[in-house]
Amino acid sequence: MTADTPPPTASGKADAVPRRRGARGRAFIWLCGGALAFNLLLVVGQLALIGWNGMSYFWQRELVAFELTDGTRLLGEVHARETFRPTDLPAEATLPWRVQVKVANRELTGADFVWIDERLIANQERPADALHFERAEWGNFHGFLREVWRGDELLASGAAAWPLLQEQMAQKAAQRAQLLDLEKGDLGDVNHELEALRLARRRLELDAPPESERARIAADLDARHELLDERFADLSTRLVELRTQLDSVRVVCVAADGQSKELPVGGLLHALRPNEMSLAAKLLEYGRRILSFLIDDPRESNTEGGIFPAIFGTVMMVFLMSIAVVPLGVLAALYLREYSRQGTLVRCVRIAVNNLAGVPSIVFGIFGLGFFVYGIGGTIDQLFFPEALPQATFGTGGILWAALTLALLTVPVVIVATEEGLAAVPRAVREGSLALGATKFETIWRVVLPAAAPGLLTGVILAIARAAGEVAPLMIVGMVKLAPALPIDHHAPFLHLDRKFMHLGFHIFDVGFQSPDVEATKPLVVATALVLLVLVVAMNVVAITLRNRLRSRYAGSAL
């Protein structure tokens, strides 16, 4: 400090302008640049990490057969390699390597993943006929195909078994689709109608119409019930038939350790021999897996299969939230900016709105539970769905309440952005409209609001970005680990706003930290996170494109 900065009392060099250290701020510029670079590094690093790990989850690795020095045999995919410190290792020795192998065969080995000390590996090879099954239950299976049976009849064995299996699997896939159709379609319809009948009966009890009418309605209901029972019985028989058909063909496989395992072909979703697959075949398989991840339902308590319901739930919830938040926020902003007298009260309201954006989201969740779910939902149930009580219809968490809760959470953002947009519309433009004889309302509606639309959309973009990533409040207003049905289906009224829904954010938490085998689901977590990230970006891109289109329509505008 003292070297080049003379103290103010040193008057000896009064004519020389003292150079204060740091006056030019070069160090400050470096500091700012450094902070920006650090931020960018974090963001890019996060994206790269999630992107790489998420995308590599779908790649089919080769199956390696290990023979250990103690005679153990394993067959699996190598997922990781690292150094480790065994307890018996002398301090100065170099650390040995170990590999993480996904051996699958959960019911035989007890765990999907094992670590193998590389010093113990006696031999490793990649047998061409090593088989990878994706199963409907119990996760994957690694082994070797031996025989294909139908009942007591041996259909094929040895080399002939593989082509026959592929043929059989194609058949079974069609049957499985039929079964699913029956279960979700026809049987679902019957169940839906049975439930409707039950509610109709209950309503009859509650309404208590005159005896004659009551008897007539009851008879009608009974007749419908009988018909449904018949249909139900019919469907049940067909279901049983299909299930037996599915289980009729079995394969006998041998795991790496020599255990023989019998698997019904109906339970096999995909069979691969990864070691003899060409690059093109692997790429094809890669694409298929990404697609099925995106469009399939989850299996095995979310640890396998796809995440479609979660994607659907997230998008739909954000969509509903946008529908709710835009009118709410825009009208409030219009009043604040255009109609109210700018005084202390309005300033207070504005501060309150801004502070609302800083309230922890879980607080909004609790408010949503108390106000929307129990308050409004409970009242709706008593007024419109008394026959379903004590089972709640709207009086429990659902996608509508979740969307409204998030709309409350994000409305400050929309208000602030819209207000800024409105403030940016020049006074001259408003006067131009008024001078033509337009009323204030016409001026706002036809000139000011269109001109402020880009600002409004900025608010919506911010709201979407916030809402899509919000998880905490949703956990208490309708988000669930596994929703039995999507909020949209073919039963009237098609859009079921009372239903619970799945959400990618919660799915990540659930799969990553609530499943029995966290090691096995780690890649799934990353892949799901990647999807959530892509989804948020995609929704934002749509909104930004919309905004830019609006802006370019008024090219040259300063707005």
Add this chain to the structure above:
Amino acid sequence: MTAPNRAAAETPEPAILEVEQLRLSYGSSPALHGISLAIPRRQITAFIGPSGCGKSTLLRCFNRMNDLVDGVRIEGEVRFEGRSILGPDVEVNELRKRIGMVFQKSNPFPKSIYENVAYGPRVHGTKRASDLDDIVEESLRGAALWDEVKDRLHESALGMSGGQQQRLCIARAIAVRPEVILLDEPCSALDPVATAKVEDLMLELKKQFTLVIVTHNMQQASRVSDLTAFLYIGRLIEFGRTEQLFVKPREKQTEDYITGRFG
């Protein structure tokens, strides 16, 4: 002609706008001190005077644009076609339809050229597309803009040049078929070529409309106007035929101003 003012006797046609003892103040600061004058039909009347003399304020009284300002107090009388327009029961939007306005800085809406011109008629209830097309063409022709923009009617008005934008604002004003057009320094942001075009346009519009123009530019006032009013610190100093006011002003202050001794 009941209003006691000097200019009234000199105008051959009956006045369309009459101002009588008009006082106006913003909060506690007075802007106009008892102004009386009469503006004749189908003539161009110019208001001149130094900045802050109240000429724009006076102009904005004619279409009640001062209503938008908080804390404004108006006393006196302004009559349009013999009827008072300052009362609270006056239908302001109807008044503004009949008395149009063009502002100092061109202020086209951030919409297409077509939509800018069609805006007024739409607001006042014209819905048929063919009617609107006719009005737009007629108004743009009236503002001598049609030939320049007929091929890009649906492009943004903000892509036009400054002079074109100002003429678009004039077209927009005449699209609602007003009786009076108020022009508040319409050429102050334009170059000489664009100014000449707007001035030619004003002389053309005079055949159909009554024009009242506020201007800083004394050459402009002498070129286009039939009558000129000179205002100074909220007072009307002199009002008369333009050629008389510029050649042989009655008041010393007027002479000082137009010869450039102050202002």
